Amino acid sequence: TGKQWYQRRVRGIAILKECSKITWNNAQLGAAQIRQLEENTARISQERSDYIKKLQEEAEARKHEAGKKEELEKLAKLLEEEKEKMENIANQFKEEKEMTNQELLEAMEAMRKVEEERRDADKKQQEMQENLLRVEQEKQRQETLLEERRIEAEKLAAASFALKNHLETAEEHAKRLAD
Secondary structure: OHHHHHHHHHHHHHHHHHHHHHHHHHHHHHHHHHHHHHHHHHHHHHHHHHHHHHHHHHHHHHHHOOOOHHHHHHHHHHHHHHHHHHHHHHHHHHHHHHHHHHHHHHHHHHHHHHHHHHHHHHHHHHHHHHHHHHHHHHHHHHHHHHHHHHHHHHHHHHHHHHHHHHHHHHHHHHHHHHO
């Protein structure tokens, strides 16, 4: 029925609105994660630079010391390993940032579609309300016509009854005159 359809319609719009809230919250969460990843990348990059600087200073100091060549080679190897680790971490953060950006774009697209669907649903609801109003107006007009015809029928029935009585009286009168 129309009422059930309207209730389902209202419930559907409420669900769409709730979905858009959830999607917006996901978009905000994604943006926060991106900021956090960027901050972590900057912090790790600074720590890496500081660590490399310390290691370079230590390596320079040891260079000047006689007989420490082996330690310098170990330190250089350690520095290279640390550099590779940092580059791997930076690449991981970059990949995570790209994935989060993609998820954010997808969430924004989903929000746009939900908003578009909500507008379409609002438009259809407006059209249905206008149609219901027209149907109600036509119903009122038909009821008015029906009432007018009922009154006319009652008047015709009363006139017919009066005419029948008058005819019977005239026939009786004509019979009496004929007798």
